[in-house]
Amino acid sequence: MTDQRIFNFNAGPAALPLPVLEEIQASFLNFNNSGMSITEISHRSSYFDEVINDAVERVKRLLHIDDQYHVLFIQGGASMQFAMIPMNFLSDGQSADYVNTGTWSTKAIKEVQIQNKGVKVVASSEDKDFSYIPNEIEFSKDARYVHITSNNTIKGTQFAKFPDTGGIPIVSDMSSDIFSRPLPMDRFGMIYAGAQKNLGPSGTCLVIIKKDFLDTANEDLPSMLKYSTYAAKNSMYNTPPCFGVYTIDLVLKWIEEEMGGLEKMEAFNLEKAGILYDFMDSSDFYRATAKKDSRSLMNVTFRLPDEDLEKLFIQKATDQGLGGLKGHRSVGGCRASIYNATTMEAINALVQFMESFQKEARP
Numbered sequence: 001m002t003d004q005r006i007f008n009f010n011a012g013p014a015a016l017p018l019p020v021l022e023e024i025q026a027s028f029l030n031f032n033n034s035g036m037s038i039t040e041i042s043h044r045s046s047y048f049d050e051v052i053n054d055a056v057e058r059v060k061r062l063l064h065i066d067d068q069y070h071v072l073f074i075q076g077g078a079s080m081q082f083a084m085i086p087m088n089f090l091s092d093g094q095s096a097d098y099v100n101t102g103t104w105s106t107k108a109i110k111e112v113q114i115q116n117k118g119v120k121v122v123a124s125s126e127d128k129d130f131s132y133i134p135n136e137i138e139f140s141k142d143a144r145y146v147h148i149t150s151n152n153t154i155k156g157t158q159f160a161k162f163p164d165t166g167g168i169p170i171v172s173d174m175s176s177d178i179f180s181r182p183l184p185m186d187r188f189g190m191i192y193a194g195a196q197k198n199l200g201p202s203g204t205c206l207v208i209i210k211k212d213f214l215d216t217a218n219e220d221l222p223s224m225l226k227y228s229t230y231a232a233k234n235s236m237y238n239t240p241p242c243f244g245v246y247t248i249d250l251v252l253k254w255i256e257e258e259m260g261g262l263e264k265m266e267a268f269n270l271e272k273a274g275i276l277y278d279f280m281d282s283s284d285f286y287r288a289t290a291k292k293d294s295r296s297l298m299n300v301t302f303r304l305p306d307e308d309l310e311k312l313f314i315q316k317a318t319d320q321g322l323g324g325l326k327g328h329r330s331v332g333g334c335r336a337s338i339y340n341a342t343t344m345e346a347i348n349a350l351v352q353f354m355e356s357f358q359k360e361a362r363p
C-alpha cells in the first residue's frame with residue numbers, strides 16, 4: 001500500500017508524516033484498548049481527555065510556554081479566526097495594525113472592515129505583487145494588536161524574523177508554518193493555524209492565546225465566537241473536532257520524539273528548502289519568484305520560461321508520481337509545498353525530475 005503513495009507537494013490539505021498515518025491506521029478500530037474507534041469515543045470520556053490534554057502539553061513543551069497561555073482547538077478553519085480576532089479584541093474607538101503580504105492577509109483585513117472596526121494597513125507588498133516581506137515597518141503607538149501572516153502560502157514568502165512592535169502584541173496567522181521553527185513567544189498575543197498544512201486534517205484550527213491578552217477581550221459576544229468560552233472549557237464547550245485533535249497530537253509527538261523538537265525541525269526545513277533554492281539559483285531555466293530575503297521554507301514558488309512548459313512540467317511530474325506542483329489558481333506557475341512532513345527523499349526526487357525535465361526541454 002505505502003509503495004503506491006506519491007511524493008505529495010500539495011499546499012493544503014498536505015502531506016502528513018507516514019508514521020502518523022500508520023499509527024492512525026493501526027489503532028483506528030480499537031483506540032487504546034477501548035474497543036472503539038477514536039471517531040466513536042465520547043469527548044467526555046477519559047480516553048479523549050487524555051488525547052486533548054496530551055496535545056496541549058506537547059504544544060507548550062515544543063514552544064517552551066507555560067500556563068500563561070491557553071491552547072485551544074476551534075472549528076471553522078483559519079478563515080473564521082479572521083473574523084473572531086477583531087470581534088474579540090477590537091471595541092469602538094480602537095484600531096489594529098495589519099501587514100498585508102498577500103491573499104490571506106487581505107482576507108483578514110476584509111473581515112475587520114466588514115465589522116466596521118478600526119484597521120490600519122501599516123505596510124503592504126502589493127506594489128511588487130506580494131513577492132517580498134516589508135521590513136522597517138512603523139507601527140501605530142495605540143494599536144490594539146499587530147496582525148501578520150508569518151508565511152504566505154500562495155506567494156511563497158515568509159517572515160524570516162518577526163517585526164519589533166515595541167511591545168504591541170503580535171497576532172499571527174501561522175497556518176502554513178506553525179512548528180516549522182522555534183518562536184520568540186514573548187512577542188505574540190495570539191497565534192493561530194488551520195491544521196491542514198502542517199498539523200493534521202482540515203476542520204480544526206489551533207489557537208494559542210496569552211492569558212493576559214485574552215483578559216482584555218470583549219465578552220458581549222455569542223458563546224461560540226468568543227475565545228473565553230473555549231478557554232474556560234478546555235475547548236470542549238461543545239463537541240470538539242475529536243479526530244483532528246487526535247491527529248494533531250500524533251503529529252506533535254512525531255515532531256518531539258522523531259524529529260527532536262523545533263530547533264531540529266528548523267534545521268531540517270532549512271536544508272530541504274536550501275537544496276531546492278540552490279538548484280534553481282544555479283539554473284537559467286527555473287526562476288524562484290520570491291525575493292531572496294523573503295523566501296519561504298515551506299512553499300517554494302517558481303516559474304519556467306513559459307506557460308506551455310509549465311503545463312508540461314506539471315503533467316510529466318504527475319505522471320512520475322510527483323503531485324501537487326501546480327501554483328495556486330490565482331497566480332499560476334509552479335509551487336512545491338515542502339512542509340515538516342516532506343522527506344529528503346521527496347526533495348531529491350523533485351530535483352532529479354527538474355534536472356531531467358530541463359535537459360529534455362533544452363537539449
Ligand SMILES: *Cc1c(COP(=O)(O)O)cnc(C)c1O
Nearest residue numbers: 077078079104153173175176194
Ligand atoms: C490555508 C490558509 C488559510 C485558510 O485556511 P482555512 O482553514 O481554509 O480557513 C489561512 N491562512 C493561511 C496562511 C493559509 O495558508
